[in-house]
Amino acid sequence: MSTTKLICKTNPNQTRFRVLLTSDMHCTDLYGREWYGLTNQQRMQHWVDTVLKEHQADPFDAILIPGDISLDYHDKKTPYDKGYSTGLEFIKDYLSQLPPIPRFILAGNHEQFTHEDWLALTGNHRQGAVIIGNNTFIMLDSFACDLSHSYDSSDKYSPMDVDYIQKMIMAYPQNDVYLVSHYIDLNLDTKAFCHLLQNEPKIKGIFAGHTHLNRVMKLGEDYRNLVIAETGNFSYTLEKDLTKGFWGFRDLVITPDTAVSHYIVAESNAIIDGQLRSFARTVVDTTVHK
Numbered sequence: 001m002s003t004t005k006l007i008c009k010t011n012p013n014q015t016r017f018r019v020l021l022t023s024d025m026h027c028t029d030l031y032g033r034e035w036y037g038l039t040n041q042q043r044m045q046h047w048v049d050t051v052l053k054e055h056q057a058d059p060f061d062a063i064l065i066p067g068d069i070s071l072d073y074h075d076k077k078t079p080y081d082k083g084y085s086t087g088l089e090f091i092k093d094y095l096s097q098l099p100p101i102p103r104f105i106l107a108g109n110h111e112q113f114t115h116e117d118w119l120a121l122t123g124n125h126r127q128g129a130v131i132i133g134n135n136t137f138i139m140l141d142s143f144a145c146d147l148s149h150s151y152d153s154s155d156k157y158s159p160m161d162v163d164y165i166q167k168m169i170m171a172y173p174q175n176d177v178y179l180v181s182h183y184i185d186l187n188l189d190t191k192a193f194c195h196l197l198q199n200e201p202k203i204k205g206i207f208a209g210h211t212h213l214n215r216v217m218k219l220g221e222d223y224r225n226l227v228i229a230e231t232g233n234f235s236y237t238l239e240k241d242l243t244k245g246f247w248g249f250r251d252l253v254i255t256p257d258t259a260v261s262h263y264i265v266a267e268s269n270a271i272i273d274g275q276l277r278s279f280a281r282t283v284v285d286t287t288v289h290k
């Protein structure tokens with residue numbers, strides 16, 4: 001499988017890095033429906049404006065998107081095969097408004113693009129790595145095992161590519177490593193991947209989208225107390241307790257001593273169950289490692 005390696009130009013004296021992790025925006029005007037009282041255009045612009053505000057306050061060094069920018073492979077009403085891609089709309093109309101810092105877009109389970117089509121759409125392969133200072137973000141494809149145009153392959157999880165992870169660790173042996181994927185499920189994954197997480201001290205944290213939640217799962221001592229931090233959504237929330245989050249995304253702030261991820265709930269007005277709800281910007285901190 002071809003991969004893309006991005007090496008971010010950073011200041012050689014830079015010791016603090018801030019990375020944006022934002023997933024599940026699901027740019028779509030499917031069925032012309034509004035989500036929570038916003039048209040697709042309004043919701044996508046709200047995502048842009050929220051990211052820009054964060055960037056102006058504390059700039060990001062890179063933008064990592066763990067999948068589902070669209071619903072291009074959702075059902076037969078949205079076939080990319082028919083030449084219509086809201087993933088392309090997302091990139092051209094919205095992502096383009098963000099500053100030109102390095103970015104990597106993973107394919108989600110609603111994005112069964114072939115390797116060639118994904119590269120043409122996003123500028124990166126379905127799998128790759130982003131190097132930021134002494135940190136390697138390994139961008140893993142969790143829905144690569146069946147790229148037949150089935151419109152929705154949400155049940156076809158493909159295990160993490162252990163060989164590629166090991167290759168990237170060996171390529172940058174001094175670096176701390178973070179794994180990023182659309183979905184990571186240890187129950188569906190291989191023993192080899194679990195063994196790697198348990199035994200490879202360079203792996204410092206894991207990020208995943210897909211669930212539309214901002215949960216942090218602590219894997220416990222067997223897994224060196226690694227955490228999987230989920231990256232929320234900017235589309236349909238699956239959070240039952242809206243005091244814990246609504247639309248939002250994560251950052252990861254890396255300093256020489258520690259790495260902390262903040263889940264940032266976007267300041268938003270939304271109509272939920274017929275009622276106008278207002279969300280203030282709130283931030284929930286998670287120490288990824290220290």
Ligand SMILES: [Fe+2]
Nearest residue numbers: 024068108210
């Ligand atoms: Fe999603």
